[in-house]
Amino acid sequence: MAETIRVTVWNEGRHEKTHEAVKKVYPDGMHTVIAKHLAAQEGLKVRTATLDEPEHGLTEKVLAETEVLTWWGHMAHHDVQDEIVSRVQARVLAGMGLIVLHSAHFSKIFQRLMGTTCNLWWREANEKTRLWVVAPNHPIASGLGPYFELPQEEMYGEFFDIPAPDELVLVSWFKGGEVFRSGCCFNRGHGRIFYFQPGHETHPTYYDANVLKVITNAVRWAAAARCPVAREFGNRAEALEALP
Amino acid sequence: MAETIRVTVWNEGRHEKTHEAVKKVYPDGMHTVIAKHLAAQEGLKVRTATLDEPEHGLTEKVLAETEVLTWWGHMAHHDVQDEIVSRVQARVLAGMGLIVLHSAHFSKIFQRLMGTTCNLWWREANEKTRLWVVAPNHPIASGLGPYFELPQEEMYGEFFDIPAPDELVLVSWFKGGEVFRSGCCFNRGHGRIFYFQPGHETHPTYYDANVLKVITNAVRWAAAARCPVAREFGNRAEALEALP
Amino acid sequence: MAETIRVTVWNEGRHEKTHEAVKKVYPDGMHTVIAKHLAAQEGLKVRTATLDEPEHGLTEKVLAETEVLTWWGHMAHHDVQDEIVSRVQARVLAGMGLIVLHSAHFSKIFQRLMGTTCNLWWREANEKTRLWVVAPNHPIASGLGPYFELPQEEMYGEFFDIPAPDELVLVSWFKGGEVFRSGCCFNRGHGRIFYFQPGHETHPTYYDANVLKVITNAVRWAAAARCPVAREFGNRAEALEALP
Amino acid sequence: MAETIRVTVWNEGRHEKTHEAVKKVYPDGMHTVIAKHLAAQEGLKVRTATLDEPEHGLTEKVLAETEVLTWWGHMAHHDVQDEIVSRVQARVLAGMGLIVLHSAHFSKIFQRLMGTTCNLWWREANEKTRLWVVAPNHPIASGLGPYFELPQEEMYGEFFDIPAPDELVLVSWFKGGEVFRSGCCFNRGHGRIFYFQPGHETHPTYYDANVLKVITNAVRWAAAARCPVAREFGNRAEALEALP
Numbered sequence: 001m002a003e004t005i006r007v008t009v010w011n012e013g014r015h016e017k018t019h020e021a022v023k024k025v026y027p028d029g030m031h032t033v034i035a036k037h038l039a040a041q042e043g044l045k046v047r048t049a050t051l052d053e054p055e056h057g058l059t060e061k062v063l064a065e066t067e068v069l070t071w072w073g074h075m076a077h078h079d080v081q082d083e084i085v086s087r088v089q090a091r092v093l094a095g096m097g098l099i100v101l102h103s104a105h106f107s108k109i110f111q112r113l114m115g116t117t118c119n120l121w122w123r124e125a126n127e128k129t130r131l132w133v134v135a136p137n138h139p140i141a142s143g144l145g146p147y148f149e150l151p152q153e154e155m156y157g158e159f160f161d162i163p164a165p166d167e168l169v170l171v172s173w174f175k176g177g178e179v180f181r182s183g184c185c186f187n188r189g190h191g192r193i194f195y196f197q198p199g200h201e202t203h204p205t206y207y208d209a210n211v212l213k214v215i216t217n218a219v220r221w222a223a224a225a226r227c228p229v230a231r232e233f234g235n236r237a238e239a240l241e242a243l244p
Numbered sequence: 245m246a247e248t249i250r251v252t253v254w255n256e257g258r259h260e261k262t263h264e265a266v267k268k269v270y271p272d273g274m275h276t277v278i279a280k281h282l283a284a285q286e287g288l289k290v291r292t293a294t295l296d297e298p299e300h301g302l303t304e305k306v307l308a309e310t311e312v313l314t315w316w317g318h319m320a321h322h323d324v325q326d327e328i329v330s331r332v333q334a335r336v337l338a339g340m341g342l343i344v345l346h347s348a349h350f351s352k353i354f355q356r357l358m359g360t361t362c363n364l365w366w367r368e369a370n371e372k373t374r375l376w377v378v379a380p381n382h383p384i385a386s387g388l389g390p391y392f393e394l395p396q397e398e399m400y401g402e403f404f405d406i407p408a409p410d411e412l413v414l415v416s417w418f419k420g421g422e423v424f425r426s427g428c429c430f431n432r433g434h435g436r437i438f439y440f441q442p443g444h445e446t447h448p449t450y451y452d453a454n455v456l457k458v459i460t461n462a463v464r465w466a467a468a469a470r471c472p473v474a475r476e477f478g479n480r481a482e483a484l485e486a487l488p
Numbered sequence: 489m490a491e492t493i494r495v496t497v498w499n500e501g502r503h504e505k506t507h508e509a510v511k512k513v514y515p516d517g518m519h520t521v522i523a524k525h526l527a528a529q530e531g532l533k534v535r536t537a538t539l540d541e542p543e544h545g546l547t548e549k550v551l552a553e554t555e556v557l558t559w560w561g562h563m564a565h566h567d568v569q570d571e572i573v574s575r576v577q578a579r580v581l582a583g584m585g586l587i588v589l590h591s592a593h594f595s596k597i598f599q600r601l602m603g604t605t606c607n608l609w610w611r612e613a614n615e616k617t618r619l620w621v622v623a624p625n626h627p628i629a630s631g632l633g634p635y636f637e638l639p640q641e642e643m644y645g646e647f648f649d650i651p652a653p654d655e656l657v658l659v660s661w662f663k664g665g666e667v668f669r670s671g672c673c674f675n676r677g678h679g680r681i682f683y684f685q686p687g688h689e690t691h692p693t694y695y696d697a698n699v700l701k702v703i704t705n706a707v708r709w710a711a712a713a714r715c716p717v718a719r720e721f722g723n724r725a726e727a728l729e730a731l732p
Numbered sequence: 733m734a735e736t737i738r739v740t741v742w743n744e745g746r747h748e749k750t751h752e753a754v755k756k757v758y759p760d761g762m763h764t765v766i767a768k769h770l771a772a773q774e775g776l777k778v779r780t781a782t783l784d785e786p787e788h789g790l791t792e793k794v795l796a797e798t799e800v801l802t803w804w805g806h807m808a809h810h811d812v813q814d815e816i817v818s819r820v821q822a823r824v825l826a827g828m829g830l831i832v833l834h835s836a837h838f839s840k841i842f843q844r845l846m847g848t849t850c851n852l853w854w855r856e857a858n859e860k861t862r863l864w865v866v867a868p869n870h871p872i873a874s875g876l877g878p879y880f881e882l883p884q885e886e887m888y889g890e891f892f893d894i895p896a897p898d899e900l901v902l903v904s905w906f907k908g909g910e911v912f913r914s915g916c917c918f919n920r921g922h923g924r925i926f927y928f929q930p931g932h933e934t935h936p937t938y939y940d941a942n943v944l945k946v947i948t949n950a951v952r953w954a955a956a957a958r959c960p961v962a963r964e965f966g967n968r969a970e971a972l973e974a975l976p
Contacts, residue, residue, distance in 0.1 A: 134647060239857060403721075419732075473647070625960050634962065
C-alpha cells in the first residue's frame with residue numbers, strides 16, 4: 001500500500017527542439033513538466049527518458065525498475081525501434097502500467113497493445129474542450145468535478161479505432177462539434193493501460209491542474225496490482241484431479 | 245490512502261441459532277469469524293449487524309458510517325424489510341461498497357441492484373471446488389495463486405442470471421461437473437459491488453485463508469473511491485456554452 | 489432468420505392529450521408515428537399499447553405475443569402499476585427485447601432492470617445535438633453515417649446513472665456543452681435492452697429518418713435471440729460426474 | 733438479411749500430412765470437414781485455403797470476397813508470412829469476421845489482434861470437457877442446451893492471456909480440474925472475432941454437432957455488420973460548428 005511507485009516519464013522530445021512554438025511552452029521538454037509534478041506527489045519516485053537517448057532511455061534495467069511508464073510521442077513514432085517496442089510490450093504484459101498521452105495514440109507501442117490502427121479524426125484549431133466524467137467512482141476521476149475544461153486543445157474525434165475500453169472514465173466535448181472517448185482503461189496481460197487525450201504540444205496542457213490530477217491518479221491506478229498472481233503458462237502434464 | 249475503512253459485517257444469523265450443524269462450525273455466527281479476521285487487518289475498523297437487531301442493525305447512522313458492507317443471508321431473505329433494502333441500495337449508489345456472499349445471491353438487495361433474478365443451479369453434496377483466477381492483475385486477486393481449492397462446498401452452477409460483470413475475477417470448477425462465475429465485480433452508481441460464491445453454512449469456508457484474503461481484498465477494492473465526483477443531477481437550465 | 493418479429497409500441501400518451509405543443513407534433517400520439525414506420529419494415533408486425541388502456545395494454549397475452557417492446561413515458565411514470573412493471577420485467581428476463589426511449593430513462597421498468605436511479609442532467613433549450621457512432625460495426629448503427637444531427641432536442645447530460653452498458657453505440661454532443669451516452673445496449677437475463685436518448689415530446693424527433701433507422705435496427709438487434717438456451721434453474725441434485 | 737455470407741475456411745493442413753493419428757480422423761484435412769458442414773447451411777458460400785498454397789491461399793482477391801474467415805493452425809504458426817498476417821489484420825479491421833479455432837490461439841494473426849501473448853495452460857490427456865453457456869441469449873449459443881460435452885479433448889486452462897472478451901459466451905470444465913473461457917467475442921475495428929477452444933487434431937471434434945452449430949452461429953454473428961458505418965479517419969480541418 002505504502003510502497004513507492006517508480007515512474008518513468010518518456011518523451012519523444014523532438015518538437016521541443018525544432019518548433020519555436022513548442023519550445024516556448026515547454027523549454028525543457030514536456031517530460032520535465034510532467035515529471036516535476038509527479039515527483040512532488042507522495043510515494044512516487046520519478047525519472048525521465050527520451051527518444052534520443054541510447055535505447056531511447058528504456059534499457060532492460062530501467063524498465064525492470066519502472067512500475068508505471070508514461071508515453072508522449074508524435075512526429076517520430078517510426079524512429080522508435082521495434083526491439084524496444086517489443087521490450088516495453090513484454091514489460092506491460094508482465095505488469096508495468098502504461099499511460100498513453102495524446103498523440104501517442106499513434107505510437108507503435110499503443111497500436112501493438114491494442115491490435116487496431118488507433119486512428120481518429122483531428123483538427124488543430126485551438127478550440128475549447130470539456131472533459132466529462134462518466135465513471136464518477138473510478139479512482140482516476142478522484143478529486144475531479146463533474147467535468148473540467150481546457151480553453152485550447154487539438155480536437156480528436158470519433159470514431160476512435162480502439163477496442164472498447166474495459167472502463168470508460170472520460171468523454172470529451174469539443175466546441176467544433178465532436179465527441180471523443182478521452183479517458184480509457186485497458187487491462188492487457190498483467191498490465192494496466194490508460195489512454196488520456198489532452199496534450200497538444202503548442203498548448204500548456206501539462207501545466208493544467210486537472211490534467212495533472214488525472215495523470216497522477218492514473219499512475220496510482222496503473223500501479224495497483226502490487227502482489228499479482230504469478231505469470232505462468234505451459235504444459236500441466238499432471239492433472240489436478242485423477243483422470244480415468 | 246491511509247484512511248480507515250469502516251466495515252459492517254452483516255449476517256442473517258438464523259442458521260446459527262436453529263441448525264446444529266451450523267452452530268458447530270460457527271458457534272458465534274459466521275459474522276463474528278469474518279469480522280474478527282477483518283478487524284485484524286491494517287486500516288480496517290469493523291462492526292457487525294444482524295437481521296434480528298432493530299432495523300436489522302442497519303440504521304441510517306450505521307450506514308452513514310460504513311464504507312463497505314458485507315452481506316450473508318439465506319433462509320430469511322424475505323424477512324428483510326423493503327424499507328431497509330431501499331436504504332442500503334441508496335447508500336450503495338451513493339458510494340458504499342457491498343460484498344455479497346454465497347447464498348446472498350438471492351438477497352433482496354442483490355436482486356434489486358442487479359435487476360435480474362440472480363438465480364442459478366445448486367447442489368449440496370459437500371464436493372470439492374477450485375477457484376481459478378481469470379484476472380491476475382485485479383486487486384481482488386492480490387496474493388492468490390493461480391487457483392485455490394476448498395475441499396467441501398455447495399455447488400453453484402451456470403447459468404447464473406446476473407448482468408455480465410464489469411470485471412470477472414474468479415471462475416469456479418466443481419467436482420460434479422459445473423463451472424460458475426464466482427468472483428464478479430459490478431459498479432452501480434458511485435458504489436462498487438463484489439459477489440463471491442463460497443460460504444455454505446455447514447462448511448468452515450470462512451476460516452479458509454484464501455477466502456479471507458479475497459474478502460479482505462474485496463473490501464479494500466470496494467472502498468477505493470475515496471474522493472469521488474459529487475453525485476448531482478437535475479436541471480442545468482443555463483447552458484455551459486452560449487446558445488443561439 | 490426470416491421469422492416475423494412482433495413489436496408492441498407502448499406510449500404513456502398523456503402529453504398528447506393535455507399539451508397543445510405536443511398535440512401539434514403528434515396529433516395521434518407518438519406511438520402511432522413510431523408504429524407506422526416499423527409496420528412498413530420487412531418482417532415486423534406491429535401493435536400499440538398505451539397507459540390508459542386496461543392493464544396499460546400489456547396483458548399477459550400481449551406480452552407473450554411480443555418479441556420487442558418499445559417504451560416512451562414521462563409525466564406519468566408513477567401511474568404505471570407495479571404489478572405490470574413486474575410482468576414486463578419477467579418477460580424481458582425471459583427473452584423479450586425492450587427499447588427504452590428518451591424520458592423513459594426514469595420509467596419504473598428501466599430503473600427496475602438497471603438497479604440504479606437512471607438520473608441525469610437535462611435542459612429544455614431546443615438546442616442542436618449530434619449523435620456520434622462509437623461502435624461502427626454494431627447492427628444498431630447499420631446504415632448510419634459517422635454521425636447524425638437533430639436541429640432541436642432536449643439536452644441530457646452526464647453523469648447518467650446507469651450501469652456501464654454492455655455495448656456503447658452512440659455518444660451525443662450538445663450545443664450547450666454536454667455529452668451523453670445516448671445509445672446503450674444491455675443484456676439482462678435472456679432479454680436485450682437498448683436505451684436511446686432522442687425524443688422530446690415537443691420536437692418532431694420520431695419523424696427523423698436516422699432516429700427511425702436506429703429504432704428499427706434496435707428492434708432487430710433486440711429480437712436476435714430467436715432460439716435461446718432454455719431458462720432453467722434449481723436443484724441439480726444428481727451430479728454430472730461421479731462424486732466420491 | 734438474406735444476403736449470402738462468403739466464408740473462407742483456412743487450415744494449416746500440416747498435421748494431416750505428417751501425423752498418422754490425424755490423417756485417420758481427417759483424411760482430407762479438417763478444413764474439408766468444417767467447410768462441408770458450413771456449405772450445407774442456408775446462405776453460406778464456402779471455400780477453403782491452406783498454408784501451403786501460394787500466399788497461403790489468402791490473396792487480396794480472396795480476402796476481398798470473404799465475409800468470414802475461420803483459422804486453424806498449430807505446428808507451423810511461424811511459417812505464416814508476416815505480410816499475409818498484416819493483410820488479414822487489415823481486412824478484419826475493415827469488417828471481415830474471424831473465427832479462431834483451438835490451437836490458433838497462438839497464431840500470429842490472433843496475437844496481433846489481441847496485443848497479448850494469448851498463452852495458456854494445456855494438457856494432452858484425452859480428457860472429458862463440458863462447455864457451459866454463460867450468455868444464453870447470445871446468437872452464438874442459439875440452439876444449444878445449457879451445456880454440451882466432448883468425450884475427449886485437449887485441456888486448455890486459465891489464466892488465458894487475452895484481453896477481457898467483449899462478450900463471454902462459453903466457459904469450459906475439464907475433468908482434470910481446470911476451467912477455461914472457451915467461447916470469447918471481440919470487436920476490433922469494424923471486424924468481429926470469435927475464439928472457440930475445442931478442436932485438437934487427434935479428436936473428431938469437428939464432426940460434433942454442437943461444435944459445428946457453434947461455428948455456424950459464430951459465422952453468422954461475425955458477418956452481422958452488413959451495412960457498417962464507413963471507415964474514415966483524418967483531418968477534419970473545417971469544424972462542424974462555427975469556431976470563434
